[in-house]
Amino acid sequence: MKAFTYERAHDPVAAARAVAARPGARFIAGGTNLLDLMKIEVETPVHLVDVQDLKLDRIEPTDAGGLRIGALVTNTDLAADARVRRDYGVLTRAIVAGASGQLRNKATTAGNLLQRTRCAYFYDTNMPCNKRKPGSGCAAIGGVSRQLAVIGSSDKCIATHPSDMAVAMRVLDATVETVNAAGETRAIPIADFHRLPGDTPHIETALAPGELITAVTLPKPIGGRHVYEKVRDRASYAFALVSVAAVIQPDGTGRVALGGVAHKPWRDAAAEAELPRGARAVTAKLLAGAKPTHDNAFKLPLAERTLAAAMAEVRTTA
Amino acid sequence: MPNMPEPVVSRRGVLAGGAATAVVAASPANAARVGERPAADPAPVKVSFKVNGERRDLALDARTTLLDALREHLHLTGTKKGCDHGQCGACTVLVDGVRINSCLSLAVMHEGDDVTTVEGLGTPEKLHPLQAAFVKHDGYQCGYCTPGQICSAVGVLDEIKRGVPSHVQGDIAASPAFSNIEVRERMSGNICRCGAYSNIAEAIADVAGGKA
Numbered sequence A: 001m002k003a004f005t006y007e008r009a010h011d012p013v014a015a016a017r018a019v020a021a022r023p024g025a026r027f028i029a030g031g032t033n034l035l036d037l038m039k040i041e042v043e044t045p046v047h048l049v050d051v052q053d054l055k056l057d058r059i060e061p062t063d064a065g066g067l068r069i070g071a072l073v074t075n076t077d078l079a080a081d082a083r084v085r086r087d088y089g090v091l092t093r094a095i096v097a098g099a100s101g102q103l104r105n106k107a108t109t110a111g112n113l114l115q116r117t118r119c120a121y122f123y124d125t126n127m128p129c130n131k132r133k134p135g136s137g138c139a140a141i142g143g144v145s146r147q148l149a150v151i152g153s154s155d156k157c158i159a160t161h162p163s164d165m166a167v168a169m170r171v172l173d174a175t176v177e178t179v180n181a182a183g184e185t186r187a188i189p190i191a192d193f194h195r196l197p198g199d200t201p202h203i204e205t206a207l208a209p210g211e212l213i214t215a216v217t218l219p220k221p222i223g224g225r226h227v228y229e230k231v232r233d234r235a236s237y238a239f240a241l242v243s244v245a246a247v248i249q250p251d252g253t254g255r256v257a258l259g260g261v262a263h264k265p266w267r268d269a270a271a272e273a274e275l276p277r278g279a280r281a282v283t284a285k286l287l288a289g290a291k292p293t294h295d296n297a298f299k300l301p302l303a304e305r306t307l308a309a310a311m312a313e314v315r316t317t318a
Numbered sequence B: 001m002p003n004m005p006e007p008v009v010s011r012r013g014v015l016a017g018g019a020a021t022a023v024v025a026a027s028p029a030n031a032a033r034v035g036e037r038p039a040a041d042p043a044p045v046k047v048s049f050k051v052n053g054e055r056r057d058l059a060l061d062a063r064t065t066l067l068d069a070l071r072e073h074l075h076l077t078g079t080k081k082g083c084d085h086g087q088c089g090a091c092t093v094l095v096d097g098v099r100i101n102s103c104l105s106l107a108v109m110h111e112g113d114d115v116t117t118v119e120g121l122g123t124p125e126k127l128h129p130l131q132a133a134f135v136k137h138d139g140y141q142c143g144y145c146t147p148g149q150i151c152s153a154v155g156v157l158d159e160i161k162r163g164v165p166s167h168v169q170g171d172i173a174a175s176p177a178f179s180n181i182e183v184r185e186r187m188s189g190n191i192c193r194c195g196a197y198s199n200i201a202e203a204i205a206d207v208a209g210g211k212a
């Protein structure tokens, strides 16, 4: 690990200022992703700004009838919140399908959204990777790509976003709230928060350098049956090959987003309009234009079957 | 390990990183200006926290993980290093009563915290009920994962009591109930290379049953 200086910030704007003022400075929350990557020198911050004292660890009702989730609320506390379990069950389901109990106790809402890809070449500093080292090439294209993206990828990067929580946030139309060093706040719809890789796979989100996430808000509850179906190589403690977050209404309409298939949670309004016609109709539209590799073409039928399983679960538990 | 980027991560790189974290810089003379890369042996950072009820004051290289602080600096070697990457659970300790992976947490981030390791749960004369149950049910073979398993199990029983939901729950809004399948899911962050899982689950069930 490269040496760094360390400070503990006490208010959000001061934290943003501390990072914005220094190239190579980073926020650290739970540390479960950043430290992991610092150990192998994929991440090499010169300065860490610890955000644990910012008092962003509460979940509060919003005036619009939704919830404001502080950036530092842990994954465990968010999943366990009675309001989330009652009104936003897909979010609890997605969180408890991810990582392990120990990790969820440390992982934060903001840190989870900003966790980096699990592409094996991104982790290996001996290999070319445009995300880790812009312009160096992409070892995954033509390499081992079983875990990687089938849609929305580019000839520069075919990585996926590994978060389960983010897929549920996408289906719930969450909004990411931020503050910058000048004290200016922004509200970024989750749909616009994560970016596709394009020519700049190292730029992963809409955040500006030094911009601090303060909260994620959920709109008022939409009812319906909430499911999160995750397919992985073992029953627990593994990243998704494919996951489906869905909220299905009694009349068969609803919302659906896929995880494990793209550089961001994958959702499309025209595709979800097909929900009453069944899983095949939805995934045909949602994954139209997919460019799988030889290794991961299985994700296309798997996505359809996982959605079918999610819809069957809704019917049988209704 | 499935889905983990293990195949192309160089073991040597991982080991080198681990060793670097154990270095404590002695000389405050090479303190870096904030935001500049500090020297390879940067000035130590002071931190105080409680370990097993006793206050400990340390001056550490900021890179030191909580795990390395416990093992290398406080010589509490009960807590084990398996992977150093959050993938095995051998390093599990309780911080303010909550289980975490001590390998993925910086020691300097634990100012004022209350850390409990396997050494703090019971004594050889008076074992913690879970320690006694692991002995009774043969919840190990080589024993390397055991301190992490036991600390994790203490956390799991408390999480069930507090109503923290799990992936295997049928009704996610309901309070969780103790069962073998719940324990297996909740303990999935603790890998046992010897495969003592069924006895580990029985040991935990014994203690949970005793409480119920």
Ligand SMILES: Cc1cc2nc3c(=O)[nH]c(=O)nc-3n(C[C@H](O)[C@H](O)[C@H](O)COP(=O)(O)OP(=O)(O)OC[C@H]3O[C@@H](n4cnc5c(N)ncnc54)[C@H](O)[C@@H]3O)c2cc1C
Residues within 6 Å of the ligand: A026, A027, A028, A029, A030, A031, A032, A033, A034, A035, A036, A051, A071, A097, A098, A099, A100, A103, A106, A107, A108, A109, A110, A111, A112, A113, A114, A115, A162, A163, A164, A165, A211, A212, A213, A214, A237, A238, A239, A240, B085, B086, B087
């Ligand atoms: C073995 C293992 C298995 C895992 N399995 C899964 C899984 O199955 N599913 C899943 O979804 N996840 C999984 N994870 C990932 C885990 O969910 C993330 O590591 C965690 O959510 C990151 O949160 P954190 O608070 O620890 O982030 P940190 O590591 O502290 O930070 C991550 C990034 O976010 C930035 N950041 C943090 N807070 C803020 C803020 N407020 N504003 C702006 N930037 C900020 C940091 O600078 C850093 O770049 C796994 C992790 C491990 C180690």
Ligand code: SF4
Residues within 6 Å of the ligand: A117, A119, A120, A121, A122, A128, A129, A130, A131, A132, A137, A138, A139, A140, A141, A148, A156, A157, A158, A159, A201
């Ligand atoms: S897919 Fe993306 S993250 Fe993986 S090697 Fe290629 S550029 Fe890097």
Ligand code: FES
Residues within 6 Å of the ligand: B080, B081, B082, B083, B084, B085, B086, B087, B088, B089, B090, B091, B092, B101, B102, B103, B104
């Ligand atoms: S040593 Fe911490 S999880 Fe393996």
Ligand code: FES
Residues within 6 Å of the ligand: B139, B140, B141, B142, B143, B144, B145, B146, B191, B192, B193, B194, B195, B196
């Ligand atoms: S007892 Fe050997 S690793 Fe678990």
